Amino acid sequence: MAFALNQLRVPIIQAPMAGGVNTPALAAAVTNAGGLGSFGFAYSSPQKISDDLGAAKQLTAGPINANFFVFHPVATPSVELQHHSIAALKRLPIAQDLKLLPPEPPYFPDIHAMLEPVWLHRPAVLTFHFGLPAPEVLERARLAGICVGVSATCLAEGHAIEAAGADFVIAQGIEAGGHRGTFEPDMLDEDLPTLTLVRQLSAALRIPVVAAGGLMTGGDVSLAMAAGAAAAQMGTAFLVCDESGATPAHKHFLLTKPTRGTVFTHAFSGRRAQGLRNEFIEVMHGQPHLPFPLQNTLTSHLRQMAVQHNDGEHQSLWAGRAYAQARPMGAQRLMAVLEQEYLKGASIRENP
Ligand SMILES: Cc1cc2nc3c(=O)[nH]c(=O)nc-3n(C[C@H](O)[C@H](O)[C@H](O)COP(=O)(O)O)c2cc1C
Secondary structure, three states: OOOOHHHOOOOEEEOOOOOOOOOHHHHHHHHHOOOEEEEEOOOOOHHHHHHHHHHHHHHOOOOEEEEEEOOOOOOOOOHHHHHHHHHHHHOOHHHOOOOOOOOOOOOOOOHHHHHHHHHHHOOOEEEEEOOOOOHHHHHHHHHOOOEEEEEEOOHHHHHHHHHHOOOEEEEEOOOOOEEOOOOOOOOOOOOOOHHHHHHHHHHHOOOOEEEEOOOOOHHHHHHHHHOOOOEEEEOHHHHOOOOOOOOHHHHHHHHHOOOOOEEEEOOOOOOOEEEEOOHHHHHHOOOOOOOOOHHHHHHHHHHHHHHHOOOOOOOOOEOOOOHHHOOOOOHHHHHHHHHHHHHHHHHHHHOO
16 A cells, blocks of 8 residues: 555654655654654765665665756856856865856756666655656656655645645645745745644645744644644754765754845755755845856865865855754653653643
């Protein structure tokens, strides 16, 4: 029988987070504690995807979620825009000695090659960000008994996800860390808060709704469930876990800079994403950039250098708005704490 979200003992999904955050140890610990562990495979090679899914299988017999970006075709930017985007990055001290070259096609990885390890390992859940996967992908997942979810930032996207035949929708509120999952990069974003979006989607759709954005405690999970969610997807709360592959600077900033705040920027990848305010974002504010994901490729060497030098001011520190509530501990322990808080919140709501 195919997996369904209501089979989770604890209605918590550790969010897929691309960029090395999701390790097999993190995903398996969350699943073994009754939740759903995830991998964000946005730009991963098929070999890496296969290795991670295989390693997770060694650590848990429970459900795992494999998550992918839906890349949209993108035209080669004008030479002028390439020139201005590179010149803007050169204003950063860290970029001055770097060779920044305009990206060459293909601009993004081949989703069909990336999905091969999925059909082989058959994780229980497959999710997509930035739009709908091709109908043949949904059909193949259905035949393989894999449960499919897609991110929505507004009601119109939720309706499209249900009409396409997906099994659930992830309601990504404006509090969420990382990239906005809007179907079109340049569309007007309604910026809806998580609980507002969960209420809208759960009232209008038949498929289950997962709440994502700004949920840090089990009490937040119970509020999301009371608003109509079937489960809560939490990213930032898990970034600071012992098993998280977030860089040391990322963890350090999350835990020691509670008043710095988050901000949206296009400057790292070309798409709107929320992270901790840092020097890169400040200097690049209002500067020209390449479209997604070309800007991501253009900034990759620079970001790698920043990671190598433990320089939190020039790497992407994706984080949700409630990051100051993040609690550093092992994932198994965090799940136990979240479960207790959730049960307490749920029982207060039932017996006020
Ligand atoms: C570091 C980071 C990376 C993320 N990468 C992805 C990703 O690859 N795919 C995806 O669907 N969502 C991604 N997200 C968004 C999460 O799935 C989720 O919507 C978000 O973390 C929820 O908000 P919160 O961080 O406040 O818990 C990312 C979020 C963060 C913080």
